[in-house]
Amino acid sequence: MTSTPDDLPAGSGADPGWPQLHPTTQSAYNHILWNGGLSKSEVAKKLGLSRTRMTAIARDLEAAGLIAEGGREQRASTGRPADMLLARTGLFHFLGVHVRAGELVAAGIDLANKVVWERRQHVDELGPSVIGAQCRAWLAEAKADGLRVAALAVCGSVERIDAAAEGVGLHAVVPEAARSQWESEFGIPVWAEDDVVALTAFEQWPRLAEGQDSMALISLGREIGFGLVADRKIILGAHRRAGRFSHVLVAADGARCPLEHRGCLWAESSTTSIVHDVVGARTLGDVIDRATAGEQTARARLARAARGIGVAAGHILNLLDPDKVILTGDSPSILDSRTEDFDEGMRTVYTAPDSPVIEVTVFDFLEWARAAAGLALYRRLAEYDH
Numbered sequence: 001m002t003s004t005p006d007d008l009p010a011g012s013g014a015d016p017g018w019p020q021l022h023p024t025t026q027s028a029y030n031h032i033l034w035n036g037g038l039s040k041s042e043v044a045k046k047l048g049l050s051r052t053r054m055t056a057i058a059r060d061l062e063a064a065g066l067i068a069e070g071g072r073e074q075r076a077s078t079g080r081p082a083d084m085l086l087a088r089t090g091l092f093h094f095l096g097v098h099v100r101a102g103e104l105v106a107a108g109i110d111l112a113n114k115v116v117w118e119r120r121q122h123v124d125e126l127g128p129s130v131i132g133a134q135c136r137a138w139l140a141e142a143k144a145d146g147l148r149v150a151a152l153a154v155c156g157s158v159e160r161i162d163a164a165a166e167g168v169g170l171h172a173v174v175p176e177a178a179r180s181q182w183e184s185e186f187g188i189p190v191w192a193e194d195d196v197v198a199l200t201a202f203e204q205w206p207r208l209a210e211g212q213d214s215m216a217l218i219s220l221g222r223e224i225g226f227g228l229v230a231d232r233k234i235i236l237g238a239h240r241r242a243g244r245f246s247h248v249l250v251a252a253d254g255a256r257c258p259l260e261h262r263g264c265l266w267a268e269s270s271t272t273s274i275v276h277d278v279v280g281a282r283t284l285g286d287v288i289d290r291a292t293a294g295e296q297t298a299r300a301r302l303a304r305a306a307r308g309i310g311v312a313a314g315h316i317l318n319l320l321d322p323d324k325v326i327l328t329g330d331s332p333s334i335l336d337s338r339t340e341d342f343d344e345g346m347r348t349v350y351t352a353p354d355s356p357v358i359e360v361t362v363f364d365f366l367e368w369a370r371a372a373a374g375l376a377l378y379r380r381l382a383e384y385d386h
């Protein structure tokens with residue numbers, strides 16, 4: 001095979017980034033992409049466009065090389081065959097870099113959100129010059145491998161990079177000045193965001209096709225992070241501090257946290273606090289093993305943690321009324337066989353009669369880089385302001 005629909009347009013020359021599109025044209029493209037192809041009339045219907053306007057948009061997208069004719073298909077929406085528009089998903093790529101203490105992990109995805117490229121690099125120390133040099137090298141390598149990278153996202157915990165010293169968060173190793181310098185040097189949008197924001201984008205992006213406009217994600221671990229999506233936008237906050245919710249009160253007479261709160265979410269449900277409270281336990285796994293073996297204190301401690309997460313989820317449901325709440329990080333092991341405790345906690349504050357959609361997902365830490373790449377894709381296509 002010498003040619004595929006995803007070959008770059010002839011004479012594409014120097015490596016242009018993602019083309020500048022009118023917001024409506026971008027939106028039309030996104031719908032075609034999310035749905036794995038749509039007919040013109042289906043796109044027009046979704047966006048409320050006239051036939052003339054839609055014809056012009058399809059022409060623009062074809063001229064930009066972003067879509068291809070996909071042949072005629074019987075469509076359930078009209079009961080008639082229609083010419084399909086397909087997104088050329090191999091045309092551009094998005095790079096995510098996850099910053100960990102001692103290691104940088106990269107993932108490149110295509111427009112279909114599929115990982116097509118991965119790298120890991122041990123680093124002795126973290127800092128803007130080390131991370132910048134590695135991103136530069138990876139972008140060159142990705143290009144040599146035939147990828148056309150349209151955006152880059154560098155992610156890590158803003159609170160504290162995994163295993164790094166106290167106080168070393170993402171913005172300490174990727175300050176705003178470095179991020180903006182890379183953006184102009186690399187010629188593509190560059191974002192530096194918290195892990196949880198990346199994970200939120202990763203979970204939300206594929207759901208946009210189904211019309212999921214809002215979502216809340218709770219990532220439980222040593223720290224507790226919240227990712228929020230409303231009206232299709234990831235909420236970052238006026239000072240990029242949205243989602244700081246881990247010290248909300250969840251138990252009237254619970255454990256005490258380092259900030260002297262009694263019964264806050266962190267004190268009740270963070271893994272740090274759970275492990276601390278069970279004498280002799282060193283990891284969350286120890287506590288879970290002991291609970292499974294029938295040890296009452298470990299069981300009671302995990303039940304309290306599950307209830308605490310439930311209360312926090314209830315508050316979020318009341319506040320945002322999202323399509324869905326996703327619980328991840330260490331949530332699956334804490335909530336395993338303790339969903340009744342979770343529900344009990346949630347119901348102390350959430351009083352709507354219907355059951356909310358709560359999803360518990362296992363997320364491998366190796367997938368963080370992929371989440372970062374997902375953030376670059378989401379931001380570039382669904383949120384980018386020209």
Ligand SMILES: [Zn+2]
Binds near residue numbers: 246261
């Ligand atoms: Zn607290």
